[in-house]
Amino acid sequence: MKYGQLIVDEKEHALLMRNMESSRSQEDKIYRDSIKKLKLELQTAKIMKETKMPEDVIRYNSIVTIRTPFNTQSSYQIVTPEKSNIQQNKISILSPMGLALFGYAKGDRIVWQFPSGTNEIEIVGVNQQDSLVKKEAL
Incomplete structure (x- = not known):
């Protein structure tokens, strides 16, 4: 881990905690496990x-480029749940991938439980868009 621990914006931390607490998807085991793991890391x-x-830490609205074990490279924007749109490569912070990436930085490798099984992903790029804090009142 590049910085030795997750790095999180204070206002985004509060929003993330609210999003996780109000989520209705907790009946899914992989989702529950992802929430539990992120909550432990957030401590x-x-x-x-x-x-x-x-600038290289993943947060709300970041565009993240990852490499999977299959040497596939993909880019996604991490967004609030209501803005999620997989056709536009916008993934919810509350998806297993969003939960796995949040707070990590370019160069980090993450082992996480996804619906397809446990996988390691490498963060190869982080591009900051307008921050959520500036766009929305928290």
């Missing part, structure tokens, strides 16, 4: 002000 995360956030 030791470094919570920072937006102005101090490193």
Whole structure:
């Protein structure tokens, strides 16, 4: 892990916790396990002000390029659940992939339980779009 722990914007941390608590998908085991794992990681995360956030850390609205074990490279934007649209490569923060990536940085490798099984993914790029904090009142 590049920074030794997850790095999370303080306002996005609060929004993420609200999103996880209000989610209705908790009957799915993989989803529940993903939430549980992220909550554990968030206990030791470094919570920072937006102005101090490193540019290569994945957060709301980041466009993330990943490489899978099959040497496939894909890019996704991490969005709030209501903006999720897989045809536009926008994935919900509450999807197993969104939960796996949040707070990690370019260069990190993550082992996570996905619907297809346990996989390792490598983060090969992070591009910041307008931050959620600036776009929406939290």
